[in-house]
């Protein structure tokens with residue numbers, strides 16, 4: 001195919017019948033990047049099938065066996081060298097193509113959330129009552145990361161580009177586990193840069209930081225006894241859980257406003273007529289700065305010890321994970337913004353906008369929410385106002401060691417709440433598919449920038465070094481502790 005025909009073909013594909021989601025300004029892209037976009041366009045149907053399959057599997061963290069296996073199978077079939085079961089997590093993997101430096105990483109997630117099973121429908125209807133659902137859109141997240149990786153590989157082959165592209169399969173993002181333990185295992189240490197994305201209700205570069213968070217279980221042990229017949233012979237572990245919660249709720253007034261502490265009681269005893277000998281609570285302690293998490297965690301532990309003393313019970317403290325805030329990177333953010341602009345935000349049909357409006361209606365009815373848009377088709381300007389995201393992500397732990405940046409692409413109705421059935425419906429629909437395909441393109445052309453333009457990589461490294469001055473990574477996870485095999 002000659003060059004002119006190639007461009008024409010690409011143009012036709014971009015406006016093609018698959019309901020292409022973007023109108024690329026391909027003048028801003030180099031031939032290698034155009035080739036990557038072309039690969040993604042050719043694989044659109046396959047990417048939709050993968051998103052749908054992972055969406056239907058809807059497996060929670062550390063149990064994403066079928067989702068992970070599907071991506072591994074496709075990566076093997078696409079000529080990647082794949083290793084699985086890293087850092088004691090059977091559903092983790094790394095897929096690699098190429099050799100030598102630079103080494104560019106792309107992150108894939110594929111875990112679902114409990115109790116969010118939902119059909120692709122604008123009303124709350126579960127596929128299976130009580131089953132998990134993709135309320136954070138990770139079916140699309142993993143799919144786009146896969147699409148980007150195969151597109152980068154195709155461009156590397158065609159243009160004989162040196163370097164290595166790696167796709168990381170990172171389990172259990174929702175419980176902040178996969179990347180934390182993979183990082184502790186040294187999986188990212190030789191990367192030159194790392195890219196990620198997240199399904200969202202906006203299109204922008206993710207320049208914000210995030211909250212550091214420790215996830216910890218407090219298990220109290222007392223003595224069982226008949227609650228009415230012989231309570232004086234019993235010591236209630238549940239009393240300890242309750243007193244600890246009261247203590248923490250009084251502590252709240254005296255912590256920084258950006259800190260967040262939340263808990264659930266995972267074991268509160270078996271029956272009212274038995275003094276509970278065992279009880280357990282699960283806490284998240286979060287703050288914008290990991291140093292604050294360390295301080296508040298110590299305080300919460302003191303309260304737990306106090307509750308144990310008050311109730312003559314014993315407490316065991318087990319840290320599941322400890323995740324760090326994201327360290328931003330300006331040159332990577334600028335590059336991603338350029339590429340998001342070149343690829344363009346996804347565009348949606350009237351039917352898709354109508355579906356989004358119906359999804360929003362449930363929030364208007366229940367909460368009086370107001371929505372000015374059905375789905376966001378614009379790209380937000382790049383802004384470095386540093387207001388950290390109120391959530392946490394284990395992407396943060398990679399960003400303490402490697403220049404890291406990501407983007408967000410509209411896959412949900414505008415202004416949708418996170419972790420909602422509304423988002424499960426949208427990521428499983430053509431709205432989510434379009435956002436996913438856009439994200440794959442932006443990630444692919446950005447990885448190619450990093451492989452081909454040493455100046456971007458150098459600037460990213462310089463920015464990283466400056467930001468990391470005086471910062472030291474410390475982890476509350478006991479040294480040598482393996483990743484959990486189950487979270488609940």
Ligand SMILES: [Zn+2]
Pocket residue numbers: 136137138173198
């Ligand atoms: Zn997520």
